[in-house]
Amino acid sequence: MNKERFKVPDLDEQTIRIQIDKIVSVGVKPKQSFPSYLKSMMQQVGLRHIFSDRLEITFITLLVTMMIGLMVLLPYYSEIHDMYGYIFLLSPILFLVLSIFTYVRKTQNHTYDVEMACKYNVYQIIAFRMLVFSVFSIVLNMIAVAILAIQYDEIQFMRAFLLSITALFLFSILLLFALMKRRTTVIVVSTVIGWTLGNLVLQSMNVNLYNDLLMKTPIVVNAVVLLVIVITYVWYLKKLLQFKQREGVFE
Amino acid sequence: MIVVKDVSKQYGDFTALQNVDLEFGNGLYGLLAPNGAGKTTLIKMLATLISPTKGEIFYNGKNINDMDDQYRERLGYLPQQFGYYKNYSPKQYLLYLAALKGIGKKEALNKIDELLEKVALSDVVNKKMKKFSGGMIQRVGIAQALLNDPEILILDEPTAGLDPKERARFRHLLTDLARDRLVIISTHIVSDIESIANEIIMIRNKQLLYKDSVADICATLNGCVFETTIDYGQLEDFRKNNILLSEKQEYGQMTVRFIHKGNSEDEWTSVPPQLEDVFLYEYRDELEGEN
Numbered sequence: 001m002n003k004e005r006f007k008v009p010d011l012d013e014q015t016i017r018i019q020i021d022k023i024v025s026v027g028v029k030p031k032q033s034f035p036s037y038l039k040s041m042m043q044q045v046g047l048r049h050i051f052s053d054r055l056e057i058t059f060i061t062l063l064v065t066m067m068i069g070l071m072v073l074l075p076y077y078s079e080i081h082d083m084y085g086y087i088f089l090l091s092p093i094l095f096l097v098l099s100i101f102t103y104v105r106k107t108q109n110h111t112y113d114v115e116m117a118c119k120y121n122v123y124q125i126i127a128f129r130m131l132v133f134s135v136f137s138i139v140l141n142m143i144a145v146a147i148l149a150i151q152y153d154e155i156q157f158m159r160a161f162l163l164s165i166t167a168l169f170l171f172s173i174l175l176l177f178a179l180m181k182r183r184t185t186v187i188v189v190s191t192v193i194g195w196t197l198g199n200l201v202l203q204s205m206n207v208n209l210y211n212d213l214l215m216k217t218p219i220v221v222n223a224v225v226l227l228v229i230v231i232t233y234v235w236y237l238k239k240l241l242q243f244k245q246r247e248g249v250f251e
Numbered sequence: 252m253i254v255v256k257d258v259s260k261q262y263g264d265f266t267a268l269q270n271v272d273l274e275f276g277n278g279l280y281g282l283l284a285p286n287g288a289g290k291t292t293l294i295k296m297l298a299t300l301i302s303p304t305k306g307e308i309f310y311n312g313k314n315i316n317d318m319d320d321q322y323r324e325r326l327g328y329l330p331q332q333f334g335y336y337k338n339y340s341p342k343q344y345l346l347y348l349a350a351l352k353g354i355g356k357k358e359a360l361n362k363i364d365e366l367l368e369k370v371a372l373s374d375v376v377n378k379k380m381k382k383f384s385g386g387m388i389q390r391v392g393i394a395q396a397l398l399n400d401p402e403i404l405i406l407d408e409p410t411a412g413l414d415p416k417e418r419a420r421f422r423h424l425l426t427d428l429a430r431d432r433l434v435i436i437s438t439h440i441v442s443d444i445e446s447i448a449n450e451i452i453m454i455r456n457k458q459l460l461y462k463d464s465v466a467d468i469c470a471t472l473n474g475c476v477f478e479t480t481i482d483y484g485q486l487e488d489f490r491k492n493n494i495l496l497s498e499k500q501e502y503g504q505m506t507v508r509f510i511h512k513g514n515s516e517d518e519w520t521s522v523p524p525q526l527e528d529v530f531l532y533e534y535r536d537e538l539e540g541e542n
Contacts, residue, residue: 049350110334114395117298117328118351119320125351 034238041128045120050128059101067094068144083155084163084214087145089199091164092171095130095137096192099175102129103188127240130172134233137168162222163214169229171195176236252276253297253315253403253433258306260292267292269457271306279429281444282437283530284454285537290437291331293454294407297435298328310403324353327401331408331437333392337381341372341391344380345398352399359398366394369424371417385412393421397428404434410443422447441527451526455533465526472524472532478508479519496531 011019032040042050051057070090106112106122115122141164149157178191202210255273259266268289284290295301296308299315299322308315315322335344342363349359367373370390380388389412396404410418426447428434436444444451451468453460461468476496481489483505489495493509500506508522510532515521 044353044355045350046356049347110332111336112334113295113298113300113330113332114328114334114348114392115351116300117323117326117330118348119324119353119399120351121320121323 034234034241037241038128038131041120041124045125045128050125050132056101056105060098063094063097064140067140068147083148083152084160085199085203085210087148087160087164088167088214089196089203091141091167092137092195094140095133095168096171096175096195098133098137099126099130099172100188100192102126102133103179124241127237130176130240131237134168134172138165141165141168158219159222162219162226166222166226166229169226169233172233173229173236176233176240180236180239252311254309255293255297256307256309258293258296258303258308260289260296260301261304266457268454271454271459273452273459273462275433275435277429277431277433278449279425279434279436279444279447281448281451282435282454283439283441283444283451283526285439285534288454288534288537289457290439290454291407294405294435294437297403298326298330298405299323324399325402327396327399327404329392329396329406329409331411333388335380335388335391338379340375340377340379341367341394342376344391345395348395349398354399362398362400363394366397369397370394371420386414386417389413390417393424402432404428404432405437406435407437408439409436410438410440418443441525441530445526453530453533455537460533468529469524469526472510472529474521475510475512476508476522476524476528477511477515477519478506478522479516480504480506494532494535496528 067090103126106115106126109115112122115125142161145155145157145160145164149155149160174191174195175188178187253273253275255271255275258268258271260268271293282290282293292301296303297315302316310318310322310325313322339347345363345366346356346359349363350356354362364373364376367376370393372387372390372394375383375387380391383391389409393406393409396406410421413421422443425434425436429447429449436448438444445465448465450462450464452462453468461471480501481504483500483503486498486505486507489507489509493511496508496510498505498507508528510528511519
């Protein structure tokens with residue numbers, strides 16, 4: 001029997017390099033950056049479908065009205081020096097309620113299986129919405145803090161604004177961390193209750209360190225802390241976008 | 252091609268599947284087993300909704316979980332319980348799912364019209380789905396699975412709620428689709444897949460029992476399936492000595508179809524085994540438990 005002999009042609013360095021590049025470009029999927037991923041998701045899915053839920057839109061409108069009302073009414077019922085504490089406590093509330101509402105609706109809905117098998121799955125939509133909600137919350141918090149600062153001279157706008165955004169992102173990280181570790185509604189709800197109770201207890205006990213942190217930390221330090229927190233938030237959000245269902249169906 | 256390599260799935264102490272090895276090329280595969288045998292677990296793993304506790308699943312040599320959205324782009328999936336938004340029309344819902352699948356609006360609109368025509372829902376395109384029957388909802392489910400013209404189509408109990416005419420239409424549609432893609436249908440209804448599947452996969456005791464053509468699976472009972480007529484009074488004794496597959500009352504007597512391994516009796520007529528016979532025989536314990 002004649003054995004077939006393969007003749008390997010002698011290739012020059014340049015041809016080898018060109019062929020390697022060609023193989024790699026075909027075989028290896030280029031890693032998409034976070035902003036370009038968000039952009040292509042936005043283009044392909046579109047805001048209309050990311051926020052397709054009419055009930056959610058009604059809910060958002062209701063919440064925004066309540067939040068602004070609360071911010072305007074709050075100084076009548078509390079001391080001005082407690083205001084920073086309330087800003088820190090309440091700033092993430094809007095974001096939190098919107099995110100949890102989205103999360104529970106999406107993961108508990110009977111459409112979960114169908115949507116999970118799509119190119120952009122439930123968790124990617126949730127992460128995208130959270131990002132939009134955080135931007136939305138920043139704008140709204142800024143307006144609320146500005147209203148307070150205009151009404152009361154004792155409240156410094158920059159300090160109150162930084163506190164409000166720090167609280168927002170700090171809480172977002174806690175929520176994302178809870179989502180990553182164990183994706184159960186109990187964990188998410190516990191995070192919310194933990195945040196609210198923790199802050200209320202610290203505030204009502206008049207803990208010096210807590211008050212000093214809120215009222216006396218230099219604004220530059222606040223800004224640096226905020227920067228670190230925002231970077232951590234984006235990192236966690238990227239992880240949620242790349243989330244893969246490893247453990248099993250939602251419990 | 253999909254390769255399921257030594258896959259097991261455990262939920263705590265409960266083992267749903269154990270050491271399953273499978274290969275799927277283009278064509279139609281019927282995943283046939285009684286309820287609770289692990290069909291949906293396997294299907295959900297193939298749809299990346301859950302991951303194996305042990306082993307891996309590859310599509311064209313790449314792990315499907317690592318492929319992530321690249322795999323889901325190629326996938327069409329109909330879950331056992333097809334969820335929908337009650338206030339949406341089929342067109343709205345399919346447009347929404349098309350967006351999640353990354354399909355542009357213009358392309359999606361053309362595809363939706365074509366698919367709703369295929370599943371005979373053209374006249375209710377803009378009607379709210381809350382008024383739909385179970386069969387109509389299921390047909391919307393079938394349409395959504397085909398939106399992205401998937402290379403891999405996975406359907407979990409797709410004929411639930413369909414009437415006989417719809418089932419026949421659905422079988423034609425599947426035969427058409429399976430010509431140039433991989434179609435996997437999970438069912439416990441033998442007639443859904445008997446005439447159209449290239450291969451049947453059966454799972455028993457959490458492990459793979461058969462993966463073969465209908466003819467080869469039926470051949471495992473060659474010479475063992477019989478029919479005969481007995482008096483009604485003999486039925487109990489007959490049941491004790493043979494594995495009864497079906498019984499039919501005719502003119503005061505019983506015509507029974509049964510399996511008997513060993514010497515046959517003269518009045519028995521040997522009949523060619525059908526897939527239903529193998530199903531009833533292999534899963535007799537599970538089916539008795541169900542009853």
